[in-house]
Amino acid sequence: QTLRALSAADPGLGNAVEYAAWTLTHGHRVNHVTILLNTLGIDGVNTLADLNALLQAEGFEFNPAGGADGWSQGSRAVHLEQSSTLADLVPHTFGCGSRAEVPCSFLELIQRHEGFRGFLGQNAKGIFASTNARPSQPVA
Numbered sequence: 001q002t003l004r005a006l007s008a009a010d011p012g013l014g015n016a017v018e019y020a021a022w023t024l025t026h027g028h029r030v031n032h033v034t035i036l037l038n039t040l041g042i043d044g045v046n047t048l049a050d051l052n053a054l055l056q057a058e059g060f061e062f063n064p065a066g067g068a069d070g071w072s073q074g075s076r077a078v079h080l081e082q083s084s085t086l087a088d089l090v091p092h093t094f095g096c097g098s099r100a101e102v103p104c105s106f107l108e109l110i111q112r113h114e115g116f117r118g119f120l121g122q123n124a125k126g127i128f129a130s131t132n133a134r135p136s137q138p139v140a
Helices: 002-009 010-026 048-057 121-131
Strands: 033-034 073-075 082-084 089-093 097-104 106-112
Touching: 033 082, 048 082
Parallel strands: 033 106
Antiparallel strands: 073 082, 082 106, 089 097
């Protein structure tokens, strides 16, 4: 409640508040793992859209981010493309005793072009939406 009030009082705190809430809930658990398409070597998977389609066929849900396939950010022109799955929901009991299924960890998928080694700020802004794209569900 306090974190939500802080975020409402100063919208600029929104991302910091969300990250703080996630950390308070999950502690030192891994938030996400990044998979680099360039090193996978999977036959028939040559683009990020191919990898997204493969994982969707296996039941992974994606963070809607736009792009030609509806899930990707960035482009060959900026030398980096990325997408992310929605976080798994895990049951959690809060200190007050209430229980809910809350978003936990997700996969980030990237494809680098022309030797690019960095990250793009505009892409990073949406990646953590993977952990807040679904509302919490009460646990029975």
